[in-house]
Amino acid sequence: MLHLYNTLTRKKDIFSPVETGKVKMYVCGPTVYDYFHIGNARSFINADFIHRYFRYLGLDVKFIMNLTDVDDKIIKKSNEEKVAYSVVAEKYSWAFFEDIGKLKIYPATMYPTATSHMQEIIDMIAELIKKGFAYNNEGNVFYDISKFNGYGKLSGKKIEELEAGSRVEVNEEKKGPLDFALWKKAKEGEPFWESPWGNGRPGWHIECSAMSCKHLGETFDIHAGGSDLIFPHHENEIAQSEAASGKPFANYWLHFGFLNIDSEKMSKSLGNFFTTRDILKKFSAETLRFFYAQTHYASPLNFTADALEAADSGRLKIDNLYFKLEEIVKDEDCDDSLFASNYASFEEAMDDDINTPKAMAVVFDAVRDINRQIAENKASAAYLASAKKFIRRTAGDVLAVLGEAKKEAGLESQLIELLIQLRLEAKKEKNYALSDKIRDRLKEIGVILEDSKDKTSYKLN
């Protein structure tokens, strides 16, 4: 039974979807104004663990991630670069897809954009005005939070306290300081869309309400995002959606913890800002995923080079076993019952609010057991086949921390095999100087040789 910590109820709730067997999930995606950073990557990967686990469970998942493709930051960048906002948005949208592909993120069902949902956005704003939750002030439309009863229920904030401690600039156009923009009147030179309130563009929060409603319905199962989005973004989404539909919005709210760099907040001004692209030049996607999976999704995580190195060593332990199994397992047919308790433990961990650190411990327990069976030569063919499947389904399909299999480039692998043969002959003649030289040289170019009793295998670094 899957339990998820729900920000709305502040406890772990039993997950019970609106429609049995189906999951409707919405995750706030990127604003496409720059390459995304490793903090964003953490959120995307955490969402991916959840997505992949639902798939593992055999649920029919509809997973929507939006791209915010028009907003202040994009406009600012387009002005700096003297190109149309859409050029910026398009460039970084492609970069986003490229990067999440590299991160082995299982694709969402759909990646809708704000600009392709203008009609839905305008319709929702019109509905909010009609129902009295919003007001038009000379082309700027604001949401009147005093009209919405449950405002603050997600973030646990009280309206009076928010107003008292408010750092929001006084805006004469708004009735209340916490009212937020649904539609922003276009300023000179800004991109705009036509609307009943004049030319302008949507506020940030409304797109998520409009798009989630269109693609998932008025009430859906899971809404997730970074913990900084709780307030005001998600709070405002709830206000918009529930006021417009009169129905509950998302049933489960999940929030991902923040990433710090060397115990400091990542920011451009501190000079500790890393894009995912930068990091992927030094570490593999699997290493990054392994590193993130070691910490629960909601906890803060400290990012250091040493920790990444440690993660790299750790995940190789799983890889080494899996590659070994790929070599010795011929027949994929297997009896899962041999690993029934391992699967049960894995699922128990994941069912407990997607406890990936615990799930990894389960995988490592299995890795040790399997290695021991192999070392002691006690493993049956059926056991090894089941072992391989267990590792693939957990470390591979759900966590996606397994590295790529050895590349079987035809000529390349033949040449390596040839060198291995020559080295074995040298070894037979006890010419260890030569055999070690071959091994060392191959290692230098990324081919690692491992001798076992009767043969030598290799892996590519």
Place this chain on the structure above:
RNA sequence: GGCGCUGUACCCAAGUGGCUUAAGGGGAAGGUCUGCAAAACCUUUAUUCGUCGGUUCGAAUCCGACCGGCGCCUCCA
């Protein structure tokens, strides 16, 4: 000022009342195997969970105080 999170070994980290005299990974030390390596396996590495009190038959887990770290309240994953 308000709200919330957090402090577990050299490092990362799970565990939130008895199954734990605290998982798992990294690192380190010793051993097995090996011509030597590598990989793998075995052993060791927290009588203790920020500090001090309290509740309880029993607490890392609950309560209180104190000390430290962090986030949100403004765009932000």
